[in-house]
Amino acid sequence: MNNSVETQNRDQWSSKVGFILAAAGSAVGLGNLWKFPYTAGMNGGGAFVIVYFAILLLVGFTLMLAELVIGRSTQLNAVGAYRKINKSWGWVGGLGVLAGFVILSYYSVVGGWVINYIVKAATGAFNTTDMDVLGNMFGGLISSTWTPIVYHGIFMAITLAIVIGGISGGIEKFSKILMPALFIMIILIVFRSVTLPGAAEGVKFFLQPDFSKINGKVILAALGQVFFSLSLGMGCMVTYGSYLSKNENIPQSATLIPLLDTGVALLAGLAILPAVFALGFDPTGGPGLVFITLPAVFAKMPLGALFAIIFFLLVLFAAVTSSISLLEVVVAYVVDDWGWKRSKATTIVAAAIFLVGIPASLSMGPWSHITLFRGLGVFDALGFLTDQILLPLGGLMLCIFIGWVWGVDNAVKEATNNGKVKFAIAPIWGFIIKYIAPIAIGYIFISGLIG
Numbered sequence: 384m385n386n387s388v389e390t391q392n393r394d395q396w397s398s399k400v401g402f403i404l405a406a407a408g409s410a411v412g413l414g415n416l417w418k419f420p421y422t423a424g425m426n427g428g429g430a431f432v433i434v435y436f437a438i439l440l441l442v443g444f445t446l447m448l449a450e451l452v453i454g455r456s457t458q459l460n461a462v463g464a465y466r467k468i469n470k471s472w473g474w475v476g477g478l479g480v481l482a483g484f485v486i487l488s489y490y491s492v493v494g495g496w497v498i499n500y501i502v503k504a505a506t507g508a509f510n511t512t513d514m515d516v517l518g519n520m521f522g523g524l525i526s527s528t529w530t531p532i533v534y535h536g537i538f539m540a541i542t543l544a545i546v547i548g549g550i551s552g553g554i555e556k557f558s559k560i561l562m563p564a565l566f567i568m569i570i571l572i573v574f575r576s577v578t579l580p581g582a583a584e585g586v587k588f589f590l591q592p593d594f595s596k597i598n599g600k601v602i603l604a605a606l607g608q609v610f611f612s613l614s615l616g617m618g619c620m621v622t623y624g625s626y627l628s629k630n631e632n633i634p635q636s637a638t639l640i641p642l643l644d645t646g647v648a649l650l651a652g653l654a655i656l657p658a659v660f661a662l663g664f665d666p667t668g669g670p671g672l673v674f675i676t677l678p679a680v681f682a683k684m685p686l687g688a689l690f691a692i693i694f695f696l697l698v699l700f701a702a703v704t705s706s707i708s709l710l711e712v713v714v715a716y717v718v719d720d721w722g723w724k725r726s727k728a729t730t731i732v733a734a735a736i737f738l739v740g741i742p743a744s745l746s747m748g749p750w751s752h753i754t755l756f757r758g759l760g761v762f763d764a765l766g767f768l769t770d771q772i773l774l775p776l777g778g779l780m781l782c783i784f785i786g787w788v789w790g791v792d793n794a795v796k797e798a799t800n801n802g803k804v805k806f807a808i809a810p811i812w813g814f815i816i817k818y819i820a821p822i823a824i825g826y827i828f829i830s831g832l833i834g
């Protein structure tokens with residue numbers, strides 16, 4: 384451990400747009416394009432979307448600002464940031480680094496499937512609407528031994544290659560290319576989807592809330608989704624915020640990033656669900672929605688082969704701009720705290736994450752009989768550990784830390800650059816972070832664990 388960090392020359396975002404695109408890139412990912420549509424599909428469509436919005440407004444914006452403020456104030460990685468403000472709080476950042484490590488290990492496995500599906504789309508493999516064939520194609524991929532591990536390796540290698548370039552020369556540079564490309568591609572796909580005959584039913588399912596469908600399960604799913612989708616609860620935005628200069632407008636960024644993220648989640652829902660309805664498939668298909676149902680949708684649609692390639696490419700871009708942020712959380716810690724060179728830290732951490740991802744991948748095939756806890760295999764257990772435990776716990780501790788340890792006043796001072804930047808709702812923000820958010824998160828967290 385050393386603290387020479389603060390004197391070391393630290394990389395910074397080179398422009399405001401660059402930072403916003405990188406942070407939005409972190410937020411927009413498999414969470415939006417893969418998880419959001421199927422989770423909405425399984426949880427009553429519009430009912431889920433409305434609860435998602437409520438939690439986003441109350442907790443999402445609040446925690447986004449909180450994380451950015453801690454990072455910018457301390458200019459340190461997640462562990463160092465908490466520790467600098469209060470010596471006995473470093474472990475909360477430590478849980479975050481652990482969460483980043485674990486999330487990336489299985490995130491990258493899914494990222495590998497996406498790369499494999501780009502290859503499949505490009506070679507015309509989806510030329511069927513037979514759900515059994517498509518189901519077997521997906522099941523066959525994820526349950527085989529070597530293929531998914533090789534693609535997982537390719538995905539990690541891409542992530543490594545970007546992060547090794549640092550903040551402005553790696554993460555920011557690539558986000559500036561990948562994110563605009565992503566926006567264009569998703570708008571193309573939405574346009575294709577909602578203009579299909581019969582799409583209106585799907586739009587209605589997705590956007591018209593049926594309040595009677597809201598229950599504890601829907602609320603829990605929505606909370607988990609807000610954390611995951613906004614990259615909150617593990618110091619990811621602390622880390623990204625630590626590369627911000629002292630004159631950046633944080634309240635504005637903390638508004639813009641969730642808006643972009645939610646925009647893409649809604650577009651993803653509109654890209655997928657109307658097409659699913661129009662072509663007569665089931666929206667409650669779960670995790671297979673993107674990998675099984677969607678290829679059938681593409682097979683039925685005019686120019687489908689082309690749109691399939693565009694779609695999976697878009698998913699890959701979104702996944703990569705997220706995976707680099709997960710890797711950066713761990714790398715920033717190792718560089719700051721252990722004093723390793725970035726190149727060494729990135730390579731070794733990425734290799735370690737790749738190794739942990741292997742059992743996760745195998746758990747869907749040859750190792751499917753191995754369960755860790757609650758009857759969950761490795762892949763599902765890692766997902767449960769992060770989504771249901773580490774992220775909500777990290778979010779809860781973040782609220783307590785700001786509200787009761789560091790103090791809302793200090794946080795607001797930092798958020799407004801000592802009163803120079805407008806932050807009109809600061810008192811409301813302070814009230815939410817001190818009382819409302821921790822109670823809401825704590826309640827949902829505990830009832831989720833018991834339930």
Ligand code: TRP
Nearest residue numbers: 410412413414611612614619705
């Ligand atoms: N938000 C990303 C997505 O939606 C995933 C992600 C990146 C993430 N960084 C994170 C999730 C930090 C939780 C915490 O796919």
